[in-house]
Amino acid sequence: MKNLVYLLDAPGREFRAVEEEIGEPGPGEIRLRTLRTSVCQSDVVIWNQGLPRIRSWPAVILHEASCTVDAIGPGVSRFAVGDLVALGCDIPCGDRDCIYCGDKGTGDWTSCPNTQATGHEFPGFARRYAILPSWFVDLGPIVKFPAAIGPDLACHLEPLACNLEGMTRVNSCIENRVVVLIGSGSQGCYALQSAQAMGARKVILVNRGKSRLERALRDFGDTNTVGLAWDENIIERVREECSPFNEPHFVMVNASAEPAYRLATALMGYGTVLDAHAGVKGASGKPRIAHEIDLNTDIHYKLQCFQATHGSTMRGIGLAAGFIAEGRLPRLSRMTDASERFPHGRLLEAIKRASDPDSLKVIVEWD
Numbered sequence: 001m002k003n004l005v006y007l008l009d010a011p012g013r014e015f016r017a018v019e020e021e022i023g024e025p026g027p028g029e030i031r032l033r034t035l036r037t038s039v040c041q042s043d044v045v046i047w048n049q050g051l052p053r054i055r056s057w058p059a060v061i062l063h064e065a066s067c068t069v070d071a072i073g074p075g076v077s078r079f080a081v082g083d084l085v086a087l088g089c090d091i092p093c094g095d096r097d098c099i100y101c102g103d104k105g106t107g108d109w110t111s112c113p114n115t116q117a118t119g120h121e122f123p124g125f126a127r128r129y130a131i132l133p134s135w136f137v138d139l140g141p142i143v144k145f146p147a148a149i150g151p152d153l154a155c156h157l158e159p160l161a162c163n164l165e166g167m168t169r170v171n172s173c174i175e176n177r178v179v180v181l182i183g184s185g186s187q188g189c190y191a192l193q194s195a196q197a198m199g200a201r202k203v204i205l206v207n208r209g210k211s212r213l214e215r216a217l218r219d220f221g222d223t224n225t226v227g228l229a230w231d232e233n234i235i236e237r238v239r240e241e242c243s244p245f246n247e248p249h250f251v252m253v254n255a256s257a258e259p260a261y262r263l264a265t266a267l268m269g270y271g272t273v274l275d276a277h278a279g280v281k282g283a284s285g286k287p288r289i290a291h292e293i294d295l296n297t298d299i300h301y302k303l304q305c306f307q308a309t310h311g312s313t314m315r316g317i318g319l320a321a322g323f324i325a326e327g328r329l330p331r332l333s334r335m336t337d338a339s340e341r342f343p344h345g346r347l348l349e350a351i352k353r354a355s356d357p358d359s360l361k362v363i364v365e366w367d
């Protein structure tokens with residue numbers, strides 16, 4: 001049968017629609033029909049400047065996807081034709097004996113030297129159909145949702161999973177705690193909704209641009225949420241909002257910029273957990289952002305915790321699947337407004353809309 005695939009020949013180009021032949025799934029494989037893809041900020045970066053992990057072009061990008069199972073190969077029992085599924089980005093390396101990704105591995109795919117990701121080394125979902133190999137079906141980030149959840153909500157699986165990895169890597173740092181979120185883009189808004197769902201005492205959302213902050217507060221704010229526009233007094237203003245505590249309990253960096261790290265480290269106090277969630281990458285690579293820590297007074301005596309998360313494993317995927325299926329983020333659909341929905345034929349416009357300063361989650365429709 002014919003497949004529709006959108007190829008990106010090089011950064012900055014138009015997407016080129018091609019027809020390719022696609023066969024039936026083999027033993028242990030499944031064939032998916034794409035229903036929705038949403039645009040990650042990494043897709044915007046790939047379109048603008050490429051990515052070292054994409055070693056050969058043309059590329060098939062987009063990794064945030066919800067699909068229907070279109071056909072199953074011999075021996076597949078976990079999935080049936082018609083199932084609604086969503087997928088994660090970081091995937092096993094495909095070696096079933098790998099100590100990270102294999103059948104008996106730890107599941108820490110992102111630690112594997114041969115780690116791969118959908119839309120990077122593995123072709124993404126800018127295509128109508130995809131066949132998943134058996135190792136992906138058995139070990140990879142693919143989650144079945146009840147049909148009532150629908151493809152729009154299911155599509156949030158991957159970005160929400162990455163976010164929840166950051167908020168749960170250290171136990172008990174959100175519930176009944178003061179949470180500071182630096183950056184109110186899509187990861188900041190997932191974090192805000194998740195913190196609310198997890199029972200945070202207060203959430204302080206900090207952002208440089210006013211338009212995005214206003215949208216985040218309007219759509220996701222509540223009586224325990226405070227928004228602060230970033231100015232020269234931001235450290236003092238965040239500390240004031242933490243009162244009666246002297247410091248936040250959890251600080252998450254959701255903005256890919258060195259000043260976000262400077263602010264986060266300045267807010268560290270007694271027992272603060274910092275999640276370095278957004279990496280900083282420029283045209284000349286990954287800049288060094290140095291910060292001195294006293295392992296005795298800061299780490300031991302003040303119980304500070306510096307940690308990081310990027311990407312997601314089955315742990316985060318499982319958490320996100322639960323949050324979505326149980327309706328724990330009831331305002332999730334507000335991540336996408338009418339100006340952020342595009343048919344697949346307008347892929348480039350979708351990528352460009354995702355780079356606007358007020359945009360949260362751009363969805364591309366395939367059905």
Ligand SMILES: [Zn+2]
Nearest residue numbers: 040064158159
């Ligand atoms: Zn993503």
Ligand SMILES: [Zn+2]
Nearest residue numbers: 093098101112
């Ligand atoms: Zn591996």
